[in-house]
Amino acid sequence: MLQAPKYISGEEVEKLLDLKELLTSIETGLGNYSKGKDGGVVQPVRLVVPIEKHHGNLGVMPGYSSFEDALATKVVAFYPENKDLPTHQAWVLMQDPTNGSLNAIIDGGSITAIRTGIASAVATKHLANPNSHILTLLGAGVQARSHFKALLLLHKFDEVRIFSRTRASAQKLAKEIGKTAKVCSSVEEAVEDADIIVTVSFATTPILKAEWVKPGAHINAVGACRPDWRELESSLMQQSVVYCDSREACSQESGDVILSGCDIYAEIGEVINGEKLALWEKTTVFKSVGMAIEDVLSAKIVFDKYMRIGSTLAEK
Ligand SMILES: NC(=O)C1=CN([C@@H]2O[C@H](COP(=O)(O)OP(=O)(O)OC[C@H]3O[C@@H](n4cnc5c(N)ncnc54)[C@H](O)[C@@H]3O)[C@@H](O)[C@H]2O)C=CC1
Numbered sequence: 001m002l003q004a005p006k007y008i009s010g011e012e013v014e015k016l017l018d019l020k021e022l023l024t025s026i027e028t029g030l031g032n033y034s035k036g037k038d039g040g041v042v043q044p045v046r047l048v049v050p051i052e053k054h055h056g057n058l059g060v061m062p063g064y065s066s067f068e069d070a071l072a073t074k075v076v077a078f079y080p081e082n083k084d085l086p087t088h089q090a091w092v093l094m095q096d097p098t099n100g101s102l103n104a105i106i107d108g109g110s111i112t113a114i115r116t117g118i119a120s121a122v123a124t125k126h127l128a129n130p131n132s133h134i135l136t137l138l139g140a141g142v143q144a145r146s147h148f149k150a151l152l153l154l155h156k157f158d159e160v161r162i163f164s165r166t167r168a169s170a171q172k173l174a175k176e177i178g179k180t181a182k183v184c185s186s187v188e189e190a191v192e193d194a195d196i197i198v199t200v201s202f203a204t205t206p207i208l209k210a211e212w213v214k215p216g217a218h219i220n221a222v223g224a225c226r227p228d229w230r231e232l233e234s235s236l237m238q239q240s241v242v243y244c245d246s247r248e249a250c251s252q253e254s255g256d257v258i259l260s261g262c263d264i265y266a267e268i269g270e271v272i273n274g275e276k277l278a279l280w281e282k283t284t285v286f287k288s289v290g291m292a293i294e295d296v297l298s299a300k301i302v303f304d305k306y307m308r309i310g311s312t313l314a315e316k
């Protein structure tokens with residue numbers, strides 16, 4: 001008989017998803033993805049339906065990993081102009097891979113925030129100078145916060161610089177981060193001498209120039225996930241060693257890649273698998289557009305733990 005699916009809220013996801021456990025899982029998953037058929041990951045490039053009338057987009061992201069035997073689909077709406085609602089709203093539908101039944105509907109906004117920061121942390125682990133002290137966040141929204149938390153797993157930053165379109169949003173985030181945070185008045189000021197730069201804005205034209213970036217810095221380029229959106233200027237993409245989450249997806253979805261005509265040196269999974277070098281002494285860019293496999297692995301951890309301890313969560 002068909003069972004009603006569980007509903008797992010964003011609050012519950014945050015309690016259940018351990019960042020270190022997720023980092024290990026996503027690192028393995030990105031490696032498996034880059035092994036092709038042998039890795040057992042099935043993940044088509046996402047379908048994006050533009051809702052032009054309302055300046056929004058709907059993404060549909062199915063994925064399966066045979067290693068964990070996990071099957072899920074994320075439905076994600078991204079509306080850059082939302083003001084009173086989050087710009088990203090998402091739901092992950094977790095299905096039983098043995099028979100297709102729907103096991104759970106999991107809040108996908110929280111999963112998207114957490115797993116994207118962790119995917120960047122995996123790239124940073126391999127591509128940034130191990131002696132990184134200055135972090136810059138360009139953008140001060142949901143992803144800026146999750147990236148800060150994820151990167152703290154790897155580095156203790158002396159200074160966290162923040163630039164955003166509105167100074168008020170940067171100031172709010174700086175207050176949350178505490179005394180290491182510094183609000184900057186320009187991108188140039190924010191990135192000067194920075195070891196790690198994270199671009200998590202909704203910019204559609206380049207905001208980060210090559211001449212401002214310290215040679216040897218590592219950049220996680222996370223925004224600009226449409227073919228005509230950009231955060232990094234062409235010369236920065238061309239002069240850096242460019243890594244990506246998925247070559248197939250970035251070649252179709254990333255304006256920074258497509259419009260600069262840069263070469264992609266490797267998928268981060270190829271570095272994890274030891275097939276390509278981690279050239280961390282050079283200026284490196286990790287171009288992330290987001291992968292279904294990251295959602296699948298996050299949802300699997302959440303669902304399994306929920307089934308073990310879910311009923312006790314409310315008491316915590
Ligand atoms: N690669 C991936 O897997 C994912 C990428 N994203 C992308 O990451 C970016 C950030 O997402 P969220 O933090 O959830 O959005 P958000 O709406 O919470 O925050 C966006 C921030 O960027 C700032 N901003 C907007 N335009 C700017 C500009 N031109 N210059 C500087 N700052 C600007 C806003 O003031 C705000 O602080 C978006 O482009 C989003 O589509 C989101 C989820 C997953």
Ligand SMILES: O=C(O)C1=NCCCC1
Binds near residue numbers: 076225
């Ligand atoms: O991977 C995701 O999830 C997203 N990527 C790009 C923007 C929308 C959400």
